[in-house]
Structure formats: C-alpha cells, structure tokens
Amino acid sequence: MRRCRKSLGLVLWLSAVGMILPAIGQAGEAGPQMQDTLNAVVKKGEVVVGTFDFYPPWGFRDAQNNIVGMDVDIAKELASDEVLKVKLTLVPVPTTQDRINFLLSGKIDVAISNFTATLPRSKAITFTNPYVIDGVGAIYRKEVKIADWKDLNGKRVAVTTGSTGEILVKKLAPQAKLQQFDQASTALLAVQQNKADAQIEDYTYTVYHAGRDKNLAFLNKPLDYQPYCFGVRKFDQEWLNYMNFFIYRLQQSGKMKELYKKWFNAEPFPVSPRW
DSSP, X not given: OHHHHHHHHHHHHHHHHHHHHHHHHHHHHTSOXXXXXXXXXXXXXXXXXEEOSEETTTEEEOTTSOEEXXXXXXXXXXXXXXXXXXXXXXXXXXXXXXXXXHHHTTSOSEEEEEEEOOHHHHTTSEEOSOSEEEEEEEEEEXXXXXXXXXXXXXXXXXXXXXOHHHHHHHHHOTTOEEEEESSHHHHHHHHHTTSOSEEEEEHHHHHHHHTTOTTEEEOSOOEEEEEEXXXXXXXXXXXXXXXXXXXXHHHHHTHHHHHHHHHHSSOOOOOSSOO
C-alpha cells in the first residue's frame, strides 16, 4: 500500500514538473530578442544609416542630388572610424516617424537624423547620449510681427506632424490655428507662400532659414532645450556602447564643434554630460 502511494505521489510530481517546464520555456521564448548590430556591421563591412534628405542643414540634397549636411558628415565619421572602417550607406527617412519604423524593421542600423530623445519614443527604441542640444523655435514672415510665443495665438501655425514642436505650441499657444505637414520643408513653403503665418521647428532650423530669406525672421527665444541623439534598436547593448563611445570621442576631439560651426556658423549649446 505504501509503495502504491509513493508511486502515485511520484507520478503526480512528475506530471506537475512536466506542466511547469513547458511554461518556463514559453516564458523564455516570449522574452526580449537580443541584437548584435556591432558584429553584424563589422561582418558585412557596411553600416546603414537612416537620415533626412529634406531638412537642411542636417540632411538635404545638394545640386548634384547627393545627400549632405551635418548628420551626413557625422555618419561619414562613423563609417571611417578606426575601429569600423566600413562602407557607408545612407537611407533617406521620409518622415519623422519613419526613423523608428526603419529601425524596427531592420532597414537601418542607426538613425542619425537630429533625433530628439523623448520618453514616448524611448518605449519603442533606445537613444544614445546626446551629441547636440537644440531648442524649439519659430520662424515667420516679418510683416506678421511675432515677439513672443503667446503672439502665436490666433495665427496660422505650420507644424510637422508628431514633432516635439507641435506638442509644445499646443501648450504655449492653445488658440493657434495648427496646420500639419509631413515634412518641415513643406511647412516652411506654406509660410513663404502666405498660407501660414509661422512655422514651429527646431531652433537651429529657424536660424538657418531666416538667414537665407530676407522676408523671414526667427523668434530669438528658444524654448524647451532638447537633446539630439542617435536612435538604435532595443536590447542591442554592445552597439549602444559603441555609439556612446563614438560620440564621446567626437566631442573630446573637437570634431563635433568643428562640424557644428561648419554648418551653423555658431557655437553649439553645451551638451550634458560634458566631455
């Protein structure tokens, strides 16, 4: 009788273990998928960088239809880095959201595209340390006479859909008449053609374009200073570490400051952490 009870107990215990082990295996399968982009880039001898080709001076097309700009120069520095020394392939990202979409789909290895790090975006991807600090600015036609952010109330304000500028202007000028555009260039064109009164964009963008159009002015009161970072996939720690060290060396060597002066003819805002 005791032997029967022991045998029955052993059978029940083994049955329980048999049910638990598959559950553990399934839980492990549902865990995060680790990435190894660094070794993949070295192995294929190519780094694929997502960047804008419509957003001067960060990334845009020159007269020969080549993609040039501040972020493009940084991407070139990355590909020619003494550790990587790989071929650079630039992939234009059509919209701000496509930076995330292209990372998640594996179309690009890293997004270098004046990418503002935000908490909502960090739910989908991972950001590096900042390489540039920028603010949110306003550019407008001179006859509109905008002296402060509150003056945007009642005005036709062009914004890029999903941008940090769109979120900010809703808070600072809730009565502004927002016009949404997929690209900053089309939003700027609306201002130039008197279809909008002002455009909300990155502060460096407003300074750059106001300096190239005598009919435009920029609001010299940048708000909400924000970090520009590289975007990488989640669970890709070695690639993230390498990107952070690359940014560190660009800052420490003075190369980042040199590139910023080249494209903006100005001193960059201090970056935190400071190198």
